[in-house]
Amino acid sequence: MAGRILIVDDEADMLLLLKRILNEETTHEVVTEPDSQKALALFSQSPFDMVITDLKMAKMDGIRFLEAVKQIRADVAVVIMTAFATIETAVEATRKGAYDYITKPFRRERILMTVEKVMQWQSILRENQALRDALAEKKGFAALVGASPSMQSIFERIRQVAPTMATVLITGPSGTGKELVARAIHEHSRRGQRKMVTINCTAIPEHVLESELFGHLKGAFTGAWQDKKGLVEEAHESTLFLDEIGDLSPTLQTKLLRLLQEGEYKPVGSVTTRKADLRFIAATNHDLKADMEAKRFREDLYYRLNVIRFELPPLKARPQDIQLLSYHFLEKYARLNQKEIRDISPNALKALMAQDFPGNVRELENVIERGVIFCRGDMLRVRDLFLEDAQKRCEAEPDDELAQLPFKDAKDRMTEQFHRQYVQSLLQANHGNVSRAAEQAGIQRQYFHRLMKEAGIEADGYKQKDER
Ligand SMILES: Nc1ncnc2c1ncn2[C@@H]1O[C@H](COP(=O)(O)OP(=O)(O)OP(=O)(O)O)[C@@H](O)[C@H]1O
Numbered sequence: 001m002a003g004r005i006l007i008v009d010d011e012a013d014m015l016l017l018l019k020r021i022l023n024e025e026t027t028h029e030v031v032t033e034p035d036s037q038k039a040l041a042l043f044s045q046s047p048f049d050m051v052i053t054d055l056k057m058a059k060m061d062g063i064r065f066l067e068a069v070k071q072i073r074a075d076v077a078v079v080i081m082t083a084f085a086t087i088e089t090a091v092e093a094t095r096k097g098a099y100d101y102i103t104k105p106f107r108r109e110r111i112l113m114t115v116e117k118v119m120q121w122q123s124i125l126r127e128n129q130a131l132r133d134a135l136a137e138k139k140g141f142a143a144l145v146g147a148s149p150s151m152q153s154i155f156e157r158i159r160q161v162a163p164t165m166a167t168v169l170i171t172g173p174s175g176t177g178k179e180l181v182a183r184a185i186h187e188h189s190r191r192g193q194r195k196m197v198t199i200n201c202t203a204i205p206e207h208v209l210e211s212e213l214f215g216h217l218k219g220a221f222t223g224a225w226q227d228k229k230g231l232v233e234e235a236h237e238s239t240l241f242l243d244e245i246g247d248l249s250p251t252l253q254t255k256l257l258r259l260l261q262e263g264e265y266k267p268v269g270s271v272t273t274r275k276a277d278l279r280f281i282a283a284t285n286h287d288l289k290a291d292m293e294a295k296r297f298r299e300d301l302y303y304r305l306n307v308i309r310f311e312l313p314p315l316k317a318r319p320q321d322i323q324l325l326s327y328h329f330l331e332k333y334a335r336l337n338q339k340e341i342r343d344i345s346p347n348a349l350k351a352l353m354a355q356d357f358p359g360n361v362r363e364l365e366n367v368i369e370r371g372v373i374f375c376r377g378d379m380l381r382v383r384d385l386f387l388e389d390a391q392k393r394c395e396a397e398p399d400d401e402l403a404q405l406p407f408k409d410a411k412d413r414m415t416e417q418f419h420r421q422y423v424q425s426l427l428q429a430n431h432g433n434v435s436r437a438a439e440q441a442g443i444q445r446q447y448f449h450r451l452m453k454e455a456g457i458e459a460d461g462y463k464q465k466d467e468r
């Protein structure tokens with residue numbers, strides 16, 4: 001999808017060059033402006049997906065420009081251009097929220113690759129936002145995402161069903177989002193302003209569950225010191241979400257049927273019935289039909305619940321969702337963990353797509369959360385995901401991005417990386433003494449200086465405090 005790019009640099013030649021490259025190779029709309037203050041005004045007047053700005057500019061420099069545009073629109077992707085000597089500042093810029101930086105002079109491919117990546121990321125963000133907006137008209141839940149046709153049609157049906165009072169049954173394997181769908185339906189119903197009340201029907205002994213659901217009167221059983229309101233009463237005029245309904249005991253199935261049919265219930269220990277105005281949503285990972293046929297689940301209750309049915313497919317059946325969900329969870333956990341991880345490497349995405357995920361979306365969510373915690377760079381890589389077979393495949397591809405570059409670019413990148421690390425470790429070992437570092441490396445002092453300059457490294461940073 002074509003986007004809009006604003007390019008700011010007080011060198012007119014650079015603006016011309018960039019504009020030409022982008023116009024030749026992409027369909028994005030390119031706006032150039034040599035004056036950073038004017039550029040800021042332009043930016044505030046119309047929406048841009050991406051900003052490319054020079055670092056050193058006469059009026060407002062790149063970092064201040066970055067801060068200013070981020071204040072106007074936090075989600076814009078800003079790429080900083082800089083010469084080798086100021087690479088440290090560029091690193092600082094990424095800490096301040098720049099998406100990436102490009103060193104000048106740059107190769108045509110480098111700029112095009114960066115632009116494409118930014119635009120891809122922006123379009124995923126937009127897509128996600130559009131889905132959320134479509135579902136949650138203004139505010140509300142923003143948690144449910146999905147790009148697959150099956151999820152899209154679920155969103156569509158949520159919108160249709162939510163405003164009605166119809167009872168909804170949500171089925172599907174564990175971790176596929178049943179609870180989220182229940183929440184979405186409730187939040188988009190006319191009862192959405194009230195709290196949805198959830199009762200989990202598993203793991204609670206029958207008599208406890210009954211009193212939880214319907215409440216009890218004082219003295220109904222030992223330990224019932226006073227009257228207690230049940231969840232049914234609490235959910236009056238709102239939605240009651242019966243989670244794991246397949247685990248309900250036969251006695252409670254009967255009592256629930258009455259509530260569904262007549263809107264009536266009796267608190268434990270009471271002889272009189274009470275009325276409740278409820279909207280019901282139920283969920284289960286059981287095959288309720290099979291349970292019914294095996295006489296484990298009441299037939300009449302089954303048909304009462306099964307008015308509107310949502311069947312959530314396993315994640316394996318909707319691979320189109322994996323990328324969107326991965327980015328969704330990346331954003332969530334990067335924010336939670338205050339980490340600046342902006343992307344998932346192409347290989348990591350490939351590895352995720354190749355997984356089975358028996359635990360469905362919940363499992364994918366866990367994988368990404370763990371990945372974010374272990375990730376050391378600004379990109380989630382295969383090694384961060386700890387997927388067993390992906391690890392093996394990954395050994396043949398040590399750096400997933402490298403393989404996408406032409407040989408010369410890949411070599412330049414590795415050489416640059418090598419120079420930087422080598423120079424840093426020598427300076428470290430020699431406490432910032434350049435002559436000794438050069439001697440240890442067996443190269444001329446002047447050459448060592450040149451390497452330092454190219455990598456933007458200064459010896460001072462390696463001197464011990466008393467030597468400075
Ligand atoms: N479409 C989705 N978009 C975003 N997050 C999702 C989606 N589906 C599931 N999740 C996330 O996955 C996790 C599991 O979802 P949820 O609890 O709704 O599953 P469930 O079907 O109720 O599972 P179980 O049967 O085990 O109770 C949650 O953290 C939820 O936020």
Ligand SMILES: [Mg+2]
Binds near residue numbers: 178179243
């Ligand atoms: Mg659940």
